[in-house]
Amino acid sequence: MSTQLPRLWVLLFFSLVLSWQARAQKVGLVLSGGGAKGLAHVGVLKVLEKNQIPIDYIVGTSMGSVIGALYAAGYSPQDIEDLVLSPKFQYWVSGRPLEENAFNYFSLDPSPAALRLPLTLQKNIKVQTSRGLVSDVNLNYALASTLAAGAAISKYDFNRLFVPYRSLTAEIFTRQQIVQRSGSLADAVRNSMAVPLAFRPIRQADGRYLFDGGLFNNFPTDVMRAEFKPDVVIGVNVGDVSFKKYPHEKDDELLSSSLVFLGFDVADTLAVGPNGILIQPDLEGFGTTAFDRVRELIELGVKSAEERLPLMKERIKRQVDTVSLQERRRAFQDKAPPVRFTNVKIQGLKENQHNYVRNFFRKEGNNYTISDIEEGYYRLAANDFFKGIYPRIRFDSLSGGYELNIDARQSNNATAEVGAVFSTRPVDNLYLGLEYRYLNKLLYTVGINANVGRFYTAGQFGFRVNVPAKLPFYIEPSVMYSSLNYQDANDFLNRDATSTQLRQRDFKVGLQTGFSHNFRSRVVLDGAWFSNEDQYANINDVSSSDKLDETDFSGLTLALRFERNSLNRKMYSTRGHRAVLGVRGVTGEELYRPGTTSLQPQSRTKEHQWLQFSATYEGYYPFNQDKSSWGYFVEGMVSTQGLFSNYRSSLTTAPVFAPLPDSRTLFLDKYRATRYGAVGLRYSQNLLTKFEWRTEAFVHVMHRPFEEGPLQEAIRASGFERPRLTASTGIVMQLPIGPAALHFIHYDNDQNRWSVFGHVGFLLFRARSLQ
Numbered sequence: 100m101s102t103q104l105p106r107l108w109v110l111l112f113f114s115l116v117l118s119w120q121a122r123a124q125k126v127g128l129v130l131s132g133g134g135a136k137g138l139a140h141v142g143v144l145k146v147l148e149k150n151q152i153p154i155d156y157i158v159g160t161s162m163g164s165v166i167g168a169l170y171a172a173g174y175s176p177q178d179i180e181d182l183v184l185s186p187k188f189q190y191w192v193s194g195r196p197l198e199e200n201a202f203n204y205f206s207l208d209p210s211p212a213a214l215r216l217p218l219t220l221q222k223n224i225k226v227q228t229s230r231g232l233v234s235d236v237n238l239n240y241a242l243a244s245t246l247a248a249g250a251a252i253s254k255y256d257f258n259r260l261f262v263p264y265r266s267l268t269a270e271i272f273t274r275q276q277i278v279q280r281s282g283s284l285a286d287a288v289r290n291s292m293a294v295p296l297a298f299r300p301i302r303q304a305d306g307r308y309l310f311d312g313g314l315f316n317n318f319p320t321d322v323m324r325a326e327f328k329p330d331v332v333i334g335v336n337v338g339d340v341s342f343k344k345y346p347h348e349k350d351d352e353l354l355s356s357s358l359v360f361l362g363f364d365v366a367d368t369l370a371v372g373p374n375g376i377l378i379q380p381d382l383e384g385f386g387t388t389a390f391d392r393v394r395e396l397i398e399l400g401v402k403s404a405e406e407r408l409p410l411m412k413e414r415i416k417r418q419v420d421t422v423s424l425q426e427r428r429r430a431f432q433d434k435a436p437p438v439r440f441t442n443v444k445i446q447g448l449k450e451n452q453h454n455y456v457r458n459f460f461r462k463e464g465n466n467y468t469i470s471d472i473e474e475g476y477y478r479l480a481a482n483d484f485f486k487g488i489y490p491r492i493r494f495d496s497l498s499g500g501y502e503l504n505i506d507a508r509q510s511n512n513a514t515a516e517v518g519a520v521f522s523t524r525p526v527d528n529l530y531l532g533l534e535y536r537y538l539n540k541l542l543y544t545v546g547i548n549a550n551v552g553r554f555y556t557a558g559q560f561g562f563r564v565n566v567p568a569k570l571p572f573y574i575e576p577s578v579m580y581s582s583l584n585y586q587d588a589n590d591f592l593n594r595d596a597t598s599t600q601l602r603q604r605d606f607k608v609g610l611q612t613g614f615s616h617n618f619r620s621r622v623v624l625d626g627a628w629f630s631n632e633d634q635y636a637n638i639n640d641v642s643s644s645d646k647l648d649e650t651d652f653s654g655l656t657l658a659l660r661f662e663r664n665s666l667n668r669k670m671y672s673t674r675g676h677r678a679v680l681g682v683r684g685v686t687g688e689e690l691y692r693p694g695t696t697s698l699q700p701q702s703r704t705k706e707h708q709w710l711q712f713s714a715t716y717e718g719y720y721p722f723n724q725d726k727s728s729w730g731y732f733v734e735g736m737v738s739t740q741g742l743f744s745n746y747r748s749s750l751t752t753a754p755v756f757a758p759l760p761d762s763r764t765l766f767l768d769k770y771r772a773t774r775y776g777a778v779g780l781r782y783s784q785n786l787l788t789k790f791e792w793r794t795e796a797f798v799h800v801m802h803r804p805f806e807e808g809p810l811q812e813a814i815r816a817s818g819f820e821r822p823r824l825t826a827s828t829g830i831v832m833q834l835p836i837g838p839a840a841l842h843f844i845h846y847d848n849d850q851n852r853w854s855v856f857g858h859v860g861f862l863l864f865r866a867r868s869l870q
Contacts, residue, residue: 124417127156127329129320129371130163132313133337134294134387135192135396137162138183139380142400143335144176151418152411156327158319160267160312163335164291165242168284171257171264172249173431182245183393191241192390194234195667209669211530211550211861212516213836215483220513220535235298236480236488240473242285243490247501248435250284251494257281261431265326266291267312267319276315278322283491301489302506313338320370331415332375335400337382376411378403391724440467441500443475447508452538456485456507458567472503478571479507484536486510512536516548518837520860526764528552528860541566550581554764557581557865572614579607581865585766601647603751604632607868620663627656629687629868633751637696637811646694650748652707654687656869666719669861670760670838671793671831673728673783676718683711685869691744698811703744711738711754711773719781730781732758732797738773742805742813749805749813754870758797759827759844760862767848769823772801779825786830793840794828823847837861 128147130140140163147154159167169179182188190197253259257266257280266279266287279287286301290309293300300308316322317338323329371377380403385396443460445453460467460475467475480488489506516532532548542565550557561577583603609627616622630653637648660681666672686708693699712735719730736754743749753771757763758779762770779797786792800822803815829842841857 124153124331124415125155125327125329126153126331126333126415126417127158127323127327128154128167129318129323129332129334130157130159130167131318131334131336131338132159132161132163132292132311133317133382134162135389135392136337136380136382136385136387137166138390138393138396139337139382139400139403140166140335141176141180141183142380142397142402143378143404144170144179145397146401146404146408147333148176148421148424150408150412151421152333152415153417153419154262156263156265156323156329158265158267158323158326159291160317160319161292161294162337164266164288164312167264168246168249168266168288171260171262172246172284173252173261173428174249175425175428180397183397187237187241188393189390191238192233194237196234197237208865209861209863210516210518210532210548211520211528211669211837211863212518212532213861214517216515216517217511218513218515219511233297236477238298239285239289239489240476242288243492244469244473246284246288247492247494248432248438251436251501252431252434253284255282255284255493257284257287260284261428263327265319265322267316267322268293268309269312269314269316270307271295271310271314274315276312276322277309278326280326283493286491299487302487302508318370320372320375324372330374332371333378333411334371334375335378335380335404337380374414376407376414378407436494436499436501438469439500440469440472440503441465441495441498442502443467443472444502444504445507446504447506448538449509451540452509455538455540455542455567456505459571460503461569466500467503476503476505478567479505482542483514483534484510484512484538484542509538518861520837520858520862522761522764522858522862523856524554524761524764526552526554526761526858526862528555528862530861554584555582555864556584559865570614570616572612575611575613577609577611579605579609579865579868581605581867583763583864585764601636602634603867605868606630619665620661623658623660623662625656625658625660627868629653629656631752631868633748635747635751636694637698637745637747641696645696648694648697648745648747649692650743650751651690651692652687652743652752654685654707656683656685656687658683666717668833668838669863671783671791671833671840672717672719672730673725673791674719674721677716679713679715681713683713683869685709685711685740689743689748691748697745699745705744707741707743709738709740711736711740713737713754726785728781728783730783732777732779732781734758734775734777734799736773736775740773742815745811746805746807746813747811752869753805756799758799758825759795759842760840760858761842761844761856763864764862765846765851767846767851769801769804769848770799770846772804774802775799776802783831789832791831791833792828793831795826797825798822799825834859 157167157171166179249260257264268277268279268290270277289301291312292298293309294311300310302308318334318336320332320334323332380399382399443457445456448456456479459478460471462471476490479485485507487508491504493502495502513535518530520528529551534544534546537543544563547560557580559577559579561575563573563575565573586601607627607629609625611623611625613621613623633650634647636645658681660679663678666675666677689705689707691703715734717730717732719728721728738754740753743752750768750771753773756770756775756777777797777799779795781795783791783793801820804820805813806816808814824847827842827844829840831838831840837860839859844854844856846852
């Protein structure tokens, strides 16, 4: 009895010691960088929480910094998974503009430019290179808004987050790694993922630029030990690892990614230490930009973590009760201040420019809502005048609300545009443009551009004043000239198809004002004096000695339009919507001069007045993970335009249904009418990586179309004409200089019935003066 009692006390003592050690055991989680491959970290977090593995500290770099910050800010693994699986996440990482935030106040008119070159026009001209391969407009706002609450709860001390956290970044000029311990959590994450040539760096308060932490330390286990001194380190590496010997069998394969391999620090798989656990997901075949494979990457993270579970449970005796963890997380989240903004501050601009920027943020009452802040941010980001719009959201304890600080440094004050289109028909064209901007209390923009080509020549000069009032608006006087020459504009399948229409020239001096009530829409009031000149023959066979008929039509026009555009491309869209509703009034005088092909020998003048109502709507719906897309098209036109002096002049002034990119390059008699309706379907399918197969079909019906009388006069047919079919199928490839496309086309027209048409570049034209 006496000998057993000491043994019981010894056993009890050791169990208490082991229990205390288990409770005291601290675990640090290190998340490496690796671009899209870092999404595997989400799967690892899911396994750790599910199996009650504690996470006491987190250190991350690059993509590991993003996932780590979300967890440290109180988001659960399921919250993070839902976030990265959401459609918005793809917009954040790709830089594509969000459809609901496609702010079109400044311009809804697509430009044929393939290259926009920033310039600085001062004493000398400076050309600035691209700011980065990926637009960070969406990403910056997403990080600032998503991490704002957690940062406010911690009072901007990373030790007071839900899980103490460190983020790694790099200062490349002095070649130093920097450990971020406090301040803006969104800034810390954004700094850590500023990959050179991908995402631009963010200027700090002290004026420095910081870059991706993976440049010097992509697997920061040493930072974890130095900062937190945990008992066990769990290291999750999704980046490269150094080879112990030369990889003879794989060197050719690895050579293609050698720049990436050399550009970032590679992991030492022994860095977790003798008591640590290394989790290395098998990510062979996944690139750093494979953000479209989110589910696969998360599952690979789950698989790799589950394979290491026995070792983790052996080395980590302490467990965290799942219920108490969720309660602690909810308690942390409940400390978040109410979401209201009390102030907007601007920095980086001259004092007299601050009010212009601040006026983009509109509020009702004393505070801004989150919608007010988001709308103002995207309104501002839509303007090329500003460089690197960067939002910082910080809680102000004195006002009891959040404060938005916008870094809105002035960009280059000018932009040069260049574009070109090359085609299988002689409609090749060169586009040049120059825009100069000046900001004082208002933003003033002067723009001039020109198209030069055999088929299409045009020029425009405009001066715009932008006023960011409660209802933002602009005023723009402009001068426009355009010329379309349809002579010899046929392809190799239609050498005998000659159009009797030769040339249309438009000249317009106008004043336009536009109002924007939300992100995607604007209302435009457009008034102008116009002078149009159409030259044409009345027969198909024209000799060089023939004199063409000429119809000059000049007068005044006033139009009111509602426009909405969120299409993802200038041409061959696969997502988004576009709507245009308009009413136009026209009054003018026609002057007709007959040529040698006319049966009406006398010149004449005639007054015309009419109203026209038009509506166009198209929408696209991607599916199959954006690899396919269905689209539809609806258009209607009703005009009270009367008859001009002959059949040809009535056609030249009539509205035109032009459903395909090359429709404007052909003069199609059966596609011109004062009243018509049209519907269409579009389908596109990705082929390989860069090619798309695109098929389109349209049906249009004309009401009382023009017909030619025995003396070449225009007469109206009765009722509706039969439906006419337009169809196209072909291959499209998106290139840096614009789309490259080859189509097989059918028009339901007496001429140009079948054709093969190919082009490279943006085949875009300005609307005519009365369109």
